[in-house]
Amino acid sequence: MPMRDRSANEPAQALAGLRAVEFTAAMAGPWIGRFLAYCGAEVIRVESRSRPDVVRLYVPPRNPELGTQPQLSPWFTDWNAGKRFVSLDLRQPLAVELGKRLAARSDIVIENYSAGVMDKLGLGYPELRRVNPELIMFSSSGFGDTGPCKRFVTWGPNIEALSGMSRLSGFPSRACTLTQYAHPDAMSALHGLVAVLAALDHRRRGGGGQYINLSQYEATVAGMGHVMMEYLALGREPARLGNRSRHAAPHGCYPCRGEDRWCAISVVTDSEWQSLCGVLGRREWLDDPRFASLADRLDHAEALDAEIAECTRDRTDYELMNALQRAGVAAGVVQNAEDLARHDEHLAARGFFEQLEHLEKGRVTATGVPLGLTGTPGRSGRAGAAVGQDNDYVFGTLLGMTRREIEAAIEAGAIEPVDDL
Amino acid sequence: MPTRPSGALTGRRVLELADETGAYCGKLLADLGADVIKLEPPGGDRSRRLPPRFRAGSGREEGLSFLYLNTSKRGVTLDLQKPEGPELLARLASSADLVVETLAPGTLESLGLGYESLRRVNSRLVLTSITGFGQTGPHRDFRSSDLVASALGGAMTVTGEEEDPPVRLAGTQAYVAASTVAAASSLIALLASSQSGEGQHVDISVQEVTASVAHICGVGKWLDDGIIPRRQGTGLFASVPSGAYACQDGNVYLMVNRPLHWIALARWVHEVTGNQEILDPMFEGPSSNRQPYRELLDLFISEFTSQLSVEAAYREGQSRHIAVTPVNTAAAVAEDPHLASRGFFQEVVHPTAGRLTYPGAPYRHSETPWRIQRPAPTPGQHNQEIYRDELGISESALRALRAGGVI
Numbered sequence: 001m002p003m004r005d006r007s008a009n010e011p012a013q014a015l016a017g018l019r020a021v022e023f024t025a026a027m028a029g030p031w032i033g034r035f036l037a038y039c040g041a042e043v044i045r046v047e048s049r050s051r052p053d054v055v056r057l058y059v060p061p062r063n064p065e066l067g068t069q070p071q072l073s074p075w076f077t078d079w080n081a082g083k084r085f086v087s088l089d090l091r092q093p094l095a096v097e098l099g100k101r102l103a104a105r106s107d108i109v110i111e112n113y114s115a116g117v118m119d120k121l122g123l124g125y126p127e128l129r130r131v132n133p134e135l136i137m138f139s140s141s142g143f144g145d146t147g148p149c150k151r152f153v154t155w156g157p158n159i160e161a162l163s164g165m166s167r168l169s170g171f172p173s174r175a176c177t178l179t180q181y182a183h184p185d186a187m188s189a190l191h192g193l194v195a196v197l198a199a200l201d202h203r204r205r206g207g208g209g210q211y212i213n214l215s216q217y218e219a220t221v222a223g224m225g226h227v228m229m230e231y232l233a234l235g236r237e238p239a240r241l242g243n244r245s246r247h248a249a250p251h252g253c254y255p256c257r258g259e260d261r262w263c264a265i266s267v268v269t270d271s272e273w274q275s276l277c278g279v280l281g282r283r284e285w286l287d288d289p290r291f292a293s294l295a296d297r298l299d300h301a302e303a304l305d306a307e308i309a310e311c312t313r314d315r316t317d318y319e320l321m322n323a324l325q326r327a328g329v330a331a332g333v334v335q336n337a338e339d340l341a342r343h344d345e346h347l348a349a350r351g352f353f354e355q356l357e358h359l360e361k362g363r364v365t366a367t368g369v370p371l372g373l374t375g376t377p378g379r380s381g382r383a384g385a386a387v388g389q390d391n392d393y394v395f396g397t398l399l400g401m402t403r404r405e406i407e408a409a410i411e412a413g414a415i416e417p418v419d420d421l
Numbered sequence: 422m423p424t425r426p427s428g429a430l431t432g433r434r435v436l437e438l439a440d441e442t443g444a445y446c447g448k449l450l451a452d453l454g455a456d457v458i459k460l461e462p463p464g465g466d467r468s469r470r471l472p473p474r475f476r477a478g479s480g481r482e483e484g485l486s487f488l489y490l491n492t493s494k495r496g497v498t499l500d501l502q503k504p505e506g507p508e509l510l511a512r513l514a515s516s517a518d519l520v521v522e523t524l525a526p527g528t529l530e531s532l533g534l535g536y537e538s539l540r541r542v543n544s545r546l547v548l549t550s551i552t553g554f555g556q557t558g559p560h561r562d563f564r565s566s567d568l569v570a571s572a573l574g575g576a577m578t579v580t581g582e583e584e585d586p587p588v589r590l591a592g593t594q595a596y597v598a599a600s601t602v603a604a605a606s607s608l609i610a611l612l613a614s615s616q617s618g619e620g621q622h623v624d625i626s627v628q629e630v631t632a633s634v635a636h637i638c639g640v641g642k643w644l645d646d647g648i649i650p651r652r653q654g655t656g657l658f659a660s661v662p663s664g665a666y667a668c669q670d671g672n673v674y675l676m677v678n679r680p681l682h683w684i685a686l687a688r689w690v691h692e693v694t695g696n697q698e699i700l701d702p703m704f705e706g707p708s709s710n711r712q713p714y715r716e717l718l719d720l721f722i723s724e725f726t727s728q729l730s731v732e733a734a735y736r737e738g739q740s741r742h743i744a745v746t747p748v749n750t751a752a753a754v755a756e757d758p759h760l761a762s763r764g765f766f767q768e769v770v771h772p773t774a775g776r777l778t779y780p781g782a783p784y785r786h787s788e789t790p791w792r793i794q795r796p797a798p799t800p801g802q803h804n805q806e807i808y809r810d811e812l813g814i815s816e817s818a819l820r821a822l823r824a825g826g827v828i
Contacts, residue, residue: 059709061709064709077641147759147762149759151739153739161665164749164753169588170585171585175672176655177582180651181579182657183635187601190605198453198608200612202788202789207789210787222781223594223597224591224592226486226593238591253568253587334572341640346561347558350626368632370626370633371605371606371609372623373623374622376609
């Protein structure tokens with residue numbers, strides 16, 4: 001699969017000159033820094049051996065005998081590409097002091113520890129503002145930093161359930177429906193990215209620093225707001241529509257030849273409907289009163305879906321998609337990971353996937369970063385590395401500590417030596 | 422309603438030519454204080470009519486999704502097919518920071534309003550295009566929809582039950598995600614433009630955003646373990662145990678990712694059910710140790726949750742620091758005391774839809790509070806204000822534009 005073009009004469013990056021420090025774990029926090037680093041910001045990730053990121057507790061399924069492999073998780077390496085890694089035992093006062101010195105030299109602090117943990121460590125916003133009034137501090141947790149449930153423990157799928165997303169999605173026959181990719185983790189990170197960038201824009205115009213708090217629950221409900229409105233305005237639970245739509249029919253996912261092969265089709269207008277009947281070889285449907293108008297097709301969606309499935313069953317998915325698209329009908333193969341990377345000629349032509357340099361594996365392939373900045377294209381740096389991988393650079397070069405000071409801090413247990421946990 | 426917007430983006434001006442694909446992008450920016458002007462064809466955008474709709478008293482019927490996705494914006498009408506249309510848009514663009522559009526690739530160019538043309542009017546301008554497949558590549562002119570993007574982006578194949586067809590999420594999550602990325606990318610381009618004086622074209626593909634949002638199940642994982650992720654119910658493949666479990670009166674979602682959380686859960690299950698087996702040390706450690714016993718552990722946990730109410734499982738589980746949460750209905754979200762204590766939901770008075778409750782802030786800025794600045798505009802609500810008062814078009818010229826069906 002082709003890579004993004006990397007010429008020697010690379011254009012300036014949009015966020016070059018900015019520095020962020022993150023105290024993060026899992027995805028909802030680290031993914032924000034991934035975008036910032038991609039756009040040229042220097043992102044320093046602080047970790048602690050006493051509380052390893054859960055993504056570092058990775059046992060490779062192909063080689064479980066190796067045990068925990070903190071540098072090999074495909075998620076860790078992706079979410080932390082382009083970052084610097086330092087290791088501090090934040091239970092030590094000297095380590096907290098070094099954390100503060102990093103914050104003092106930074107534009108942004110990102111954290112997604114449990115609510116209250118940063119304050120307890122002495123790294124809460126009031127402390128950090130004292131050393132850097134221009135700082136933008138972003139904090140993300142499941143429930144936000146106020147309210148009766150602020151200390152509750154959640155992961156992405158918990159938020160999917162809590163926000164109503166699981167209950168409102170999927171087929172009516174199911175009690176709830178979940179993604180395998182923790183949709184709210186991504187959406188919380190993306191909302192967080194918007195929040196941080198808006199604060200940077202405000203600061204650029206002389207507005208000063210500030211604190212931003214994100215509740216992953218609330219961010220996910222905000223993204224579901226257009227669905228929630230039905231309850232809020234009309235007092236009724238939004239119906240679970242499966243793949244159907246209230247304003248398009250047919251609108252579904254239809255079986256194709258092969259195991260677990262499907263093609264999604266969306267038809268709104270009558271002309272699209274006519275094209276669909278043509279491609280499926282069922283021109284007689286044009287005279288069927290059940291399917292005469294969009295309103296009729298919506299009323300007979302079940303019969304319509306069953307009839308279409310009969311026609312698609314013997315077609316191959318990509319052939320059907322291409323035939324429908326040539327006729328002006330929105331259609332798409334239900335692609336899996338392998339399809340995306342190997343069979344999607346469009347993503348390949350756009351150079352979507354990326355090769356990340358990995359200190360142990362050599363190179364790893366990662367899903368692209370979809371920012372589409374044509375004037376200041378982003379670049380992915382080195383894949384996520386070891387805890388403390390960049391201690392020397394960060395404490396020595398950046399903070400100006402001498403070799404002896406760094407060794408003394410290691411001796412005192414404040415800086416943890418570079419290793420695999 | 423307040424007259425002047427406030428928030429982190431106060432002073433930024435955005436033109437929005439977006440249907441439901443990109444309206445959330447404009448909302449994110451407008452609720453943060455940017456002056457977002459929504460341009461619609463005379464009579465209003467088609468997305469205004471999307472169901473479900475709401476009618477207050479004898480008022481006009483309003484699409485609820487439109488009301489939500491267009492808060493805080495001002496609205497003008499403009500027919501880009503009329504000769505005066507593109508010229509007016511260019512005039513608006515000359516004082517804007519950002520244009521967000523969701524027209525089919527090539528449409529703006531055909532009107533003489535492509536990025537290169539807009540750049541000549543305003544070199545600092547950022548143009549953000551949100552389309553199904555982006556501005557380049559063999560599928561650039563393919564038709565799309567939220568469903569088609571969810572399919573081609575790799576989200577649907579890993580949503581739902583193994584024995585069901587792939588399924589998409591409620592609402593239009595592919596559009597929401599693409600709009601959020603578009604807002605972020607636009608802000609990055611604006612920050613860069615403020616430094617360099619050079620705007621740029623931001624090319625957002627809904628398919629790429631979907632692939633990115635779903636990438637936990639993407640190429641990195643597949644190349645690493647050789648397993649193509651598929652639908653597998655409510656449990657997450659890497660976390661054992663995890664999933665929705667039935668209580669006496671509904672479902673909870675429970676997930677264990679840390680060794681200590683497992684020990685806490687095993688003790689709790691033992692206390693409630695007397696189950697001794699679950700305390701076996703072979704189940705301890707990271708999730709990978711429990712992977713071979715997933716089905717057995719699901720049985721143990723289902724037996725346990727069936728003895729509890731949702732509320733009891735939620736409160737007691739959380740007091741033991743176990744990630745248990747209810748599987749909420751819309752009603753439960755709307756009435757959640759936690760959200761109420763944070764004042765999450767907001768009341769907004771719309772000229773025709775009246776007073777309704779809306780979901781509130783996705784994030785909270787200490788110095789520049791997020792707020793819904795105003796309700797979604799009615800079609801052409803701000804024509805006078807923007808065309809006459811701000812662009813300086815005379816009354817008589819406006820009358821001519823109106824008569825010509827331009828606005």
